[in-house]
Amino acid sequence: MNQSMVKVFDIQKDDFISAGEASSSVKKILKQLGVSPEVIKRAVISMYEAEMNAVIHGGGGKGYAEFFKEHIEIIIEDNGPGIENIELAMQEGYSTAPGNIREMGFGAGMGLPNIKKHSDQLEIKSEVGKGTTLKITINF
Amino acid sequence: MKVCDIAKILNGNILFSNEKCESDFLTACGADLMSDVMAFARDNEILLTGLTNPQVVRTAEMMDIKAIVFVRGKVPPEVSLDLARELGVNIICTKLPMFVACGKLYEHGITGGVHEE
Ligand SMILES: Nc1ncnc2c1ncn2[C@@H]1O[C@H](COP(=O)(O)OP(=O)(O)O)[C@@H](O)[C@H]1O
Ligand SMILES: [Mg+2]
Numbered sequence: 006m007n008q009s010m011v012k013v014f015d016i017q018k019d020d021f022i023s024a025g026e027a028s029s030s031v032k033k034i035l036k037q038l039g040v041s042p043e044v045i046k047r048a049v050i051s052m053y054e055a056e057m058n059a060v061i062h063g064g065g066g067k068g069y070a071e072f073f074k075e076h077i078e079i080i081i082e083d084n085g086p087g088i089e090n091i092e093l094a095m096q097e098g099y100s101t102a103p104g105n106i107r108e109m110g111f112g113a114g115m116g117l118p119n120i121k122k123h124s125d126q127l128e129i130k131s132e133v134g135k136g137t138t139l140k141i142t143i144n145f
Numbered sequence: 146m147k148v149c150d151i152a153k154i155l156n157g158n159i160l161f162s163n164e165k166c167e168s169d170f171l172t173a174c175g176a177d178l179m180s181d182v183m184a185f186a187r188d189n190e191i192l193l194t195g196l197t198n199p200q201v202v203r204t205a206e207m208m209d210i211k212a213i214v215f216v217r218g219k220v221p222p223e224v225s226l227d228l229a230r231e232l233g234v235n236i237i238c239t240k241l242p243m244f245v246a247c248g249k250l251y252e253h254g255i256t257g258g259v260h261e262e
Pocket of ligand 2: 058112116
C-alpha cells in the first residue's frame, strides 16, 4: 500500500442507534490490514469516544480515517457549540452531559482522557460557536 | 466457562448464543459506565450491566467482549439484540441484581482479571 486510503463517515446528531458505526467500520479495515489487536483496540476506543462526543455534544459531524503504512489518522469534526475550556474538558470526570446521556452509560467525563491515554497523538481544535475538530494519530 | 454455564449459574436466559463463539470466559467486569468499560476491560471478559441500549453492544464490540449479561431483569430492546446478532455477541438475561450476579460468577472461579494482582 503506497498511497494512503481515506474513509469518510457521516455522524448524526443524537442518533444513539447507529452511533459507533464509523468506528466499527474502521475496526474491520484495521483487522483486514493485519494490524495487531492491541493497536486496533487503542484506535477504536479513541475513535468511538470521539464519535460519541460528536453525537452527544457536537450536534453531529463528519469522521475521516486515513490509513497509512505505519499509522492511522482519525479526524472527527463537528459544527457544534465548541469547547470553551479544553484543559478543563480534558480532566477526568468533567462532563456537561445531560441526565439522559448518563442514563445510557455515557457522560462520565472519561471520553477525552481515554482518547489521550490510548492515542499516540491528540490535537484538539475548538472554537466556541463554531465547532470542534479532533485529530487522533495511532501508530501501528 | 461457556455461555451456557454462565446462564445456568445466574439462573438466566440466553437471548442470543453465537454458535461460532467457542470462547472460554475467565474474567468479568460489572459496569454501568461505558467509558469505564473502555478504560479497563480486557479481552474475553464477560460484561455485566444494567443498561440495555445499543451502545452497550457497540462498546462490547470495540473491546472484543463476546458476552453481555443484562442484570436486574432488564430486557434489551430489539435494536440491541439485532446488533448483538450481527456482531456475534452472546446475550444473557438474569433477574439477579448486579452484586449478586457478580458474586455468583466469582464463586465459580470467574475473576476480575488483571486488576486483582
Ligand atoms: N465535540 C464536542 N463539542 C462540544 N463539547 C465537547 C465536545 N467533546 C467534548 N466536549 C465537552 O467536554 C466535556 C468532556 O468530554 P468527555 O471527556 O468526552 O466526557 P463526556 O462526554 O462523558 O462528558 C463534555 O462534557 C463537553 O462539555
Ligand atoms: Mg465523551
